Amino acid sequence: xxxxxxxxxxxxxxxxxxxxxxxxxxxxxxxxxxxxxxxxxxxxxxxxxxxxxxxxxxxxxxxxxxxxxxxxxxxxxxxxxxxxxxxxxxxxxxxxxxxxxxxxxxxxxxxxxxxxxxxxxxxxxxxxxxxxxxxxxxxxxxxxxxxxxxxxxxxxxxxxxxxxxxxxxxxxxxxxxxxxxxxxxxxxxxxxxxxxxxxxxxxxxxxxxxxxxxxxxxxxxxxxxxxxxxxxxxxxxxxxxxxxxxxxxxxxxxxxxxxxxxxxxxxxxxxxxxxxxxxxxxxxxxxxxxxxxxxxxxxxxxxxxxxx
Numbered sequence: 001x002x003x004x005x006x007x008x009x010x011x012x013x014x015x016x017x018x019x020x021x022x023x024x025x026x027x028x029x030x031x032x033x034x035x036x037x038x039x040x041x042x043x044x045x046x047x048x049x050x051x052x053x054x055x056x057x058x059x060x061x062x063x064x065x066x067x068x069x070x071x072x073x074x075x076x077x078x079x080x081x082x083x084x085x086x087x088x089x090x091x092x093x094x095x096x097x098x099x100x101x102x103x104x105x106x107x108x109x110x111x112x113x114x115x116x117x118x119x120x121x122x123x124x125x126x127x128x129x130x131x132x133x134x135x136x137x138x139x140x141x142x143x144x145x146x147x148x149x150x151x152x153x154x155x156x157x158x159x160x161x162x163x164x165x166x167x168x169x170x171x172x173x174x175x176x177x178x179x180x181x182x183x184x185x186x187x188x189x190x191x192x193x194x195x196x197x198x199x200x201x202x203x204x205x206x207x208x209x210x211x212x213x214x215x216x217x218x219x220x221x222x223x224x225x226x227x228x229x230x231x232x233x234x235x236x237x238x239x240x241x242x243x244x245x246x247x248x249x250x251x252x253x254x255x256x257x258x259x260x261x262x263x264x265x266x267x268x269x270x271x272x273x274x275x276x277x278x279x280x281x282x283x284x285x286x287x288x289x290x291x292x293x294x295x296x297x298x299x300x301x302x303x304x305x306x307x308x
Contacts, residue, residue, distance in 0.1 A: 011113065015218050015219050019215040019218060022214060023211050057258070060254045060257070064250045064251050067244075068301055070243050071243045071302070075161070075306070085234070085236050087235065092170050096170040107226045107230060110223060110226045113188065114227075119147075119192075122192075127142070130202045134201065138284070139201060141284055142198070145255075145288055149248060149292070154187065154241075154244070155183075157244070158183070159178065160306055161180045163178055163179045166179070166232065166233070166234060170231035172231055172232075180236070182233045184223055185238045186241040186244050187245070188219060189242060193220070193245070193246075196213045196215070196216040224242055248298070255287050255288075255294060
């Protein structure tokens with residue numbers, strides 16, 4: 001393991017420590033809010049697990065639709081080179097003229113956190129550890145589908161849009177390939193979000209769960225901002241990466257929840273319910289097929305928006 005990788009890991013661990021402290025500081029306010037929110041009685045229909053499950057699915061689908069719409073709006077502005085993208089080139093040039101060597105060195109280590117090799121290694125360790133703890137293949141399948149799907153989405157959209165990167169004279173490190181959306185940003189959000197998800201599966205401690213999610217969010221934002229600072233992406237590339245990553249993560253979460261919520265309702269007969277359970281479709285095949293279907297829908301929407 002190289003020295004630069006160790007520095008990147010140290011920065012990530014520092015983010016974990018900061019997130020843990022922030023979560024501890026926020027706990028009193030969270031308890032007050034929880035007490036306030038539970039004073040009134042819940043509606044009768046919300047006491048049913050099936051109703052709550054369907055409500056979560058509906059909220060997730062609404063979130064995925066909204067995020068897709070936002071991404072398509074950013075794409076439209078990038079395609080027309082107006083509105084949002086009007087600040088892209090001036091921002092990259094402004095930052096390039098104000099860089100310092102010290103900050104540049106730190107930012108290079110931050111951007112390495114979003115590198116493919118480090119993300120894959122962290123995700124593999126997390127998925128393997130949680131799989132062993134739960135004695136289930138589900139964490140491994142979840143990690144593979146989330147990371148592979150995110151990579152395919154970014155690669156496909158990059159080639160479809162074909163946006164050039166910022167002027168090489170503004171880049172700290174030479175980067176080739178297309179610019180929209182930012183691959184580091186999208187991958188960091190998807191993979192780190194998946195790691196936080198896996199951590200939440202492995203523990204019932206809400207403090208640890210919250211720490212995992214706050215850390216993932218902080219690092220995903222930091223990696224995205226680092227790409228703009230280094231002059232290898234425009235701000236709109238990074239914004240699109242965050243939105244696309246969140247959209248894919250929500251889609252994977254919906255696919256993971258579908259087998260335990262919708263299938264039992266659809267399989268109304270006892271024999272059908274038994275067949276669904278016995279074949280193992282709920283934890284594996286249905287999740288994978290549904291996630292791939294979501295990926296196809298997202299890429300299809302982007303393709304239609306690009307050529308219309």
